[in-house]
Amino acid sequence: MPDAIKRFFAPVPESVGQARDFALHALAAWDLEGRADDIRLCVSELATNALTHSTCCGQGFHVTMSAEDTIVRIEIQDSCTHRPRRRRPSSDDTSGRGLHIVDMLCDEWGVEESGGAGKVVWSRFKTAPAPQGAPC
Numbered sequence: 001m002p003d004a005i006k007r008f009f010a011p012v013p014e015s016v017g018q019a020r021d022f023a024l025h026a027l028a029a030w031d032l033e034g035r036a037d038d039i040r041l042c043v044s045e046l047a048t049n050a051l052t053h054s055t056c057c058g059q060g061f062h063v064t065m066s067a068e069d070t071i072v073r074i075e076i077q078d079s080c081t082h083r084p085r086r087r088r089p090s091s092d093d094t095s096g097r098g099l100h101i102v103d104m105l106c107d108e109w110g111v112e113e114s115g116g117a118g119k120v121v122w123s124r125f126k127t128a129p130a131p132q133g134a135p136c
Contacts, residue, residue: 004066011051011060019047019063023074026065027127032072034127038105042123043074045098049121050078072125079118 007022009015023043027033043063050061064075102109106123114120 004064006062006064008062009047009060013051015060016044016047016051019076020044022063023065027072030067030072032067032070032127035072035125039072039074039125039127042102042105042109042125043076045102046074046076046121046123049098050076050080053078053080053082070127072127073122074125075120075122077114077118077120081113081117081119 005026007019009019020040020043023039024036027036027039047061047063059079061076061078064073064077066073099109102123107126109121109123112120112122
């Protein structure tokens with residue numbers, strides 16, 4: 001299986017789309033596109049959280065992806081020590097649903113302290129290789 005890949009993203013709104021593209025390119029290169037839509041959406045939500053809640057000091061975030069057999073792990077590392085939590089947004093709230101989405105789409109997720117300052121929010125996905133053409 002491939003080695004883990006890691007990329008830094010600047011603290012700008014365009015980074016969320018770039019993080020999604022980074023994830024999709026990695027999945028395609030690894031031939032693990034079975035859950036690409038779920039992974040893409042979770043990367044988007046977690047990158048948005050990192051951008052919104054932890055880049056106030058002008059720091060960006062890192063996305064690390066790894067795959068082993070049929071498990072893909074996504075990590076979003078930022079410089080904020082505040083641990084995210086699922087909220088109970090009202091129907092009028094315009095935010096607060098991201099971790100609910102992540103929880104529904106991935107097989108497992110959590111938060112860990114990073115080696116220095118900050119945290120890593122990770123998610124794991126059971127996936128399978130992309131289907132090879134239809135049988136004859």
